[in-house]
Amino acid sequence: MDISGPKPELLDRFAAIVGANHVLTDPKDLAPHLVEGRGLYKGSSPMLLKPGSTAEVAAIMKLASETGTPIVPQTGNTGMVGGQTPRTGGHDIILSLERMNRIRDVDPVANVLVADGGAILADVHKAAEAVNRLFPLSLGSEGSCRIGGNLSTNAGGTAVLAYGNMRQLCLGLEVVLPTGEIWDGLRRLKKDNTGYDLRDLFIGAEGTLGIITGAVLKLFPQPVGHQVAMAGLNSTEDALKLFELASNLCGTALTGFELMPRIGVEFTVRHTDGVRDPLEGPHAWYTLIDISTSDSAETAEAMIQSLLEQGFENGLIQDAVIASSLQQQRALWNMRESMSDAQKPEGGSIKHDISVPVSKVPAFMAAADKAVLEAIPGARICAFGHLGDGNIHYNISQPVTADMGADKAAYLARWREVNAIVHPLAISFGGSISAEHGIGQLKRDELADIRTPIEMDLMRRIKQAFDPAGIMNPGKVVAIPGAGL
């Protein structure tokens, strides 16, 4: 590719594949696609293409591979590590699957649903509900994120505890390779040991190995009983003990166990319409407990009652509320799911997506708090997340200052410095620096510090085998030295 970017004639050839109505080139139209939600990355691109079929995606990739044109897949643009954002100062063409948003098939007997890569997660939920089934992936972004992005980031969310992450929820894939070939792996089998698992290579690859255009997803029976409670606690140690108690009492009926700090509740109450403080007085920590049963509604009710009773008796719970209607259940979940966005109006937030073995969460938090507050006195630590999975969004809002707006950039400039405190701590507790959001651009240069040389070498060889021309979302996940990637 010419370093000045694709020539107008080449852009015309790309546009002709999808038709003029499905191409964006005006900077105003492109603008929302050049930046991600946190505003950390802002890229450039001459064109966004919206193909309407797998065949059109294949034609785009064939032309891209023949002409060495870099392509960035983007679906809902809710990713948190800049994987969907074109490179700054580059000429990557954005390929959006927003028109490929169909539910292709639902089979409630085999418990599978086949969707286009551009199907919106909330629409997949609705299609499953229409046949009395559940698709359990649950994210705050479910109204806008799409299946191709969920698979490519191996998304997690609030139901991983019971149902697993996206990798566990997928049986088969349809993928357009960087060469333009189509791999039809839309198999519906639970058991299939026939050679290397190609599907698992594309899941979590963040668009660096191919474009996911379709997927076979697993469905589950709709729960019969469902209970949601919020408990106020004194410490993360108590939260862990309560989690252990809940696991013992509820077993697989425990479908969510989320942790939130007081400051996160305050941010959410302050900045989210309709969210109220869930308990009478303030508490240092809150856990959101979700229980689903398949036999009867009474079982779920008995379980939540018994859990809270024992939690009070053991001195773990200071106060609690059980949602008494579907509306109240939604309100409690809404508070938790709004916590990510509620940090934005509080100035800069330096974020982490760490995981440690669940039993180590309190020790990790204590060590991280101490180190972070030494480095940034007054920092407002808003560490929340999926306690049941050992996955904490260890986010740190900037200290309150006279001019928060002006100080935000200076604070965010300390991002790497703060990562360098928190990430090694997570590793020292046997953890990971990216539990569910991926690597993208944000953590690309840290990957080699946390994966072994053999792992890095294997990842580079896989990348080169699938994408020898280096056109598939270059600059993301794995750096290929000397290849400009």
Ligand code: FAD
């Ligand atoms: P995009 O952002 O468009 O893309 C994400 C990555 O996938 C990029 O690298 C992109 O190039 C690649 N990609 C996209 N589509 C394709 C495709 N068809 N083929 C190949 N590659 C592709 N994430 C969690 O895991 N857990 C959470 O609890 C969670 N909560 C969130 C809450 C909020 C409020 C927000 C804004 C985000 C949250 N996220 C969470 C992050 C985000 O929603 C997920 O990463 C989501 O899975 C990305 O889907 P998307 O369609 O927006 O993908």
Ligand code: 2HG
């Ligand atoms: C969540 O669990 C998301 O709400 C987002 O993964 C976390 O804002 C964040 O860091």
Ligand code: ZN
């Ligand atoms: Zn999360």
